[in-house]
Amino acid sequence: MKIDVLTLFPELVQNPFEHSMMKRAVAKGKLQLGVHNIRDFSTNKHNTVDDAPYGGGAGMVMMCEPIALCMDQLKVNNSYDEIIYLTPDGEKFNQQMANQLSSAQNLMFLCGHYKGVDERIRENYITRELSIGDYVITGGELAAAVIIDAIVRLIPGVLNDEMSALDDSFQDGLLSYPVYTRPAEFRGWKVPEVLQSGHAANIENWRYEQSVLRTQKRRPDLLK
Ligand code: ADE
Numbered sequence: 452m453k454i455d456v457l458t459l460f461p462e463l464v465q466n467p468f469e470h471s472m473m474k475r476a477v478a479k480g481k482l483q484l485g486v487h488n489i490r491d492f493s494t495n496k497h498n499t500v501d502d503a504p505y506g507g508g509a510g511m512v513m514m515c516e517p518i519a520l521c522m523d524q525l526k527v528n529n530s531y532d533e534i535i536y537l538t539p540d541g542e543k544f545n546q547q548m549a550n551q552l553s554s555a556q557n558l559m560f561l562c563g564h565y566k567g568v569d570e571r572i573r574e575n576y577i578t579r580e581l582s583i584g585d586y587v588i589t590g591g592e593l594a595a596a597v598i599i600d601a602i603v604r605l606i607p608g609v610l611n612d613e614m615s616a617l618d619d620s621f622q623d624g625l626l627s628y629p630v631y632t633r634p635a636e637f638r639g640w641k642v643p644e645v646l647q648s649g650h651a652a653n654i655e656n657w658r659y660e661q662s663v664l665r666t667q668k669r670r671p672d673l674l675k
Pocket residue numbers: 537538539581582583584585586587588589590591594
């Protein structure tokens with residue numbers, strides 16, 4: 452999968468992909484990440500990328516031109532499945548969307564800053580607007596990193612054990628069951644007997660029950 456990210460803060464996007472599973476995904480050629488600095492596409496002598504909002508008010512708005520020029524250049528050589536804008540007023544991202552987007556070939560992400568981007572970019576270039584939750588963060592970069600991570604780990608061959616993504620919370624509409632590792636007893640706190648029994652069917656039943664109990668208690672909305 453090829454993913455291009457447009458940002459004013461390239462390091463903020465790059466860093467999460469230099470560690471752990473995302474680093475492996477890049478090394479194995481499963482992810483080609485292109486990070487593009489919108490400022491490089493500014494056409495004025497001060498390299499400006501934002502301006503005051505029409506109609507007045509606080510904050511700055513990211514200008515059309517540098518974003519449009521960057522996107523136009525990328526679109527010459529790529530055909531994007533989606534051009535995604537990260538914004539708190541977008542659709543709330545979830546596991547189902549991660550599953551769907553994990554089969555894409557080419558994705559583009561636009562990270563907003565300040566008061567956001569000029570609406571004309573949203574109307575004429577963006578195909579999808581996503582939020583990572585009902586709170587506001589400083590810019591779209593960390594939101595893009597969260598969403599890209601959730602997508603890329605689902606690409607076959609990225610995770611060590613492909614089965615493990617199937618066990619994730621939300622993958623079957625339930626939260627994950629509790630997990631334990633050695634020792635069997637730590638400070639008097641014991642690992643449930645059933646997990647030490649070696650009885651595969653009992654273990655599977657116990658895990659399913661625990662998933663249901665945990666979901667009922669913490670996220671009853673998921674069971675509706
Ligand atoms: N930019 C600022 N807040 C955001 C959020 N919650 N989701 C996506 N992008 C954002």
